[in-house]
Amino acid sequence: MVIVLDNGKIENISKNYTKGAGIRALADGSWGYTSVEGDADIKSGIQNAADLAIVMNQKTPKEKIKFEPISKPTIRDIPVAKINPEDISVEEKVEMLREVEKFAKEEGIKNTRVSYSESILKTRYENSEGIEAEYQLVRTGFTVAAVASENGVYQVGRESKFNISGYEIFQKFDPYELAKNAAQTAKEMLSAKTPKGGQMPVILDQELAGVFTHEAVGHASEADLVLQNDSVLKDRMGTQVGSPLITVVDDPTLHEYGYYPFDAEGVEPKRTVLIQNGTMNSYLHSRETSGIFSCRSGNARSQGYSIPVVRMSNTYIENGETKFEEMLEDVRDGIYLIGSRGGQVNTGEGIFQFNAEKGYMIRNGEIAELVRDVSLSGQVLEILNHITHVGNDLKLAPGHCGKAGQTVPVSDGAPHISISKATVGGA
Incomplete structure (x- = not known):
């Protein structure tokens, strides 16, 4: 719905x-x-x-x-909805959204938009090897957006939450506070300036660092793209591809938005360390690619009953030891980028460009003025090697990943990370 x-x-x-x-x-x-x-x-x-x-x-x-042999997956610890969304009337859901929207209609806000979605997925798998398994998952989510305008300039503030849960999502997260945050962001962005572009030290917040991890590292780690010569990480197994400070993981067993108890080929999933302390450690596999690489599979996914494709699940950089304040002191003068407004990546050439929702200049080791219309771009391997600090404040954010004409739920995340030198786009 x-x-x-x-x-x-x-x-x-x-x-x-x-x-x-x-x-x-x-x-x-x-x-x-x-x-x-x-x-x-x-x-x-x-x-x-x-x-x-x-x-x-x-x-x-x-x-x-040649397939790797598999066993019947053990189905356990399935997330269960505390409040079945089917037990809540459409009228009650609409009224909830109306109440949420009221908190975004602050003075100076010209437009508001609120949405709610729910899905109940029942999956059954059978194959000729005698594997049979099934599960059911409930996912819900809501988004609130507010638009502020001044002198012909429009800025948008957005907040959203999605989860593998039932209608209790409105109890787990405060939708009214999120609506106020969206309105406040939209109004603040009106007075923000566009920074001068160029190369500079950069700190990425958890969301933007997570998007970088997903788009630039995760996709390049999918074995089907590696076999198609469309990955900058091809032939890099066991070699240093980034700073020893970073470890990148994909874990379908976490109760995050990309969770699944078995993949689209009936394989019980596992935690996969893609990059271990800067060294390329593993790719993500289907049963077909795992046979070629002599690895374990568990990463084939499909939208509904589409054909299975190698996909990520919950992909993130593990926690480090640096506090955010310590990163600011080390950077001294640079920029702090927050959130993501999309972007693009060429996994074969290892080139990426992402747009941040907003940013702050860093001056003398402190947060300074707010900036907008700013982007991050560069070479994946260069950025990985220029990471100088990894924070201790890991957060994962839900989203949807598109590949091969299919869309599946995922999560990506990271702690704050600092990069000694990156290309920032601005004025």
Whole structure:
């Protein structure tokens, strides 16, 4: 379900019920895939996938795929919704959003937008090796945005929370305080200036450092991209790729937004250390890529019943030992970047560019004036090697990751990190 209120008016209330199955068959090194909707004939779908695999293998034979052996996943410690969102009426949900929106309608705010979403996912997996498993997860989330304007200049403040939980999300997080924060940010940004661009020392907050970890490191660690020669981390296993201060982990077992009890190939997941103290330690794998690299899989994911693809889950930089105040003192003069407004990365060339929500100049080791319209760009490996401090204040933020035309829930995060030299875009 999705509910959207724009300036207090209902813009959208939608419910979407989907049922179906994705079916794969393997003939030597060739896959056949088909999907069926609703209560369609599964046996017919299996036959269609098998026929397609056989035809593909006859036309373009490939080397036989060797799978790692797997066991039935142990389903335990599944997050359970304390308040089933289906037990809450649509009218009550709309009223909650109206109340949240009131707190964003401060003086100086021209527009507001509040949304709520919920999903109940029931997943069942079966294969010809005798593996059968199933689970159910509830995810909910809300977003509030406020727009302030002055002399033709518009600025937006946004706050959001998403979680694997039920309607208790409004008890776990204070939506009214978040709404006020969004309004305050929008108004503050009106008076912020655009800084002069160039190379300088940079501190990244947990959200932007997490986005960097996900986009620039996580995707480059996906083994299918490595095999396609589309990763700057190809052939770097066991070599130093960054500062010894950083350890990057992907962990589907954490009860964060990217959690899953087994992947789209029925494999029980595990914590994977991608980079250990600056050294490339592991890639993320499907059963197909794990057979090539002789590693363990557990990282194949799919949106609904789409074809499985190697994907991240909860990806983050582990805690270090430096306090934020110590980072400021060491940087002395630079910039502190906060939040993310999107960006882009070329995993093959290792080039990235991200836009921060806002920033503060750092002068004489202290936080100074607020700035806006600022970005961070550079080479992934250079930035990893220029990390001089890793904080002790790790936070993970929920989000959605797109790849191969599919979107799946993920979390990414980090503690504060400082970088000795990075390219900052501004005026």
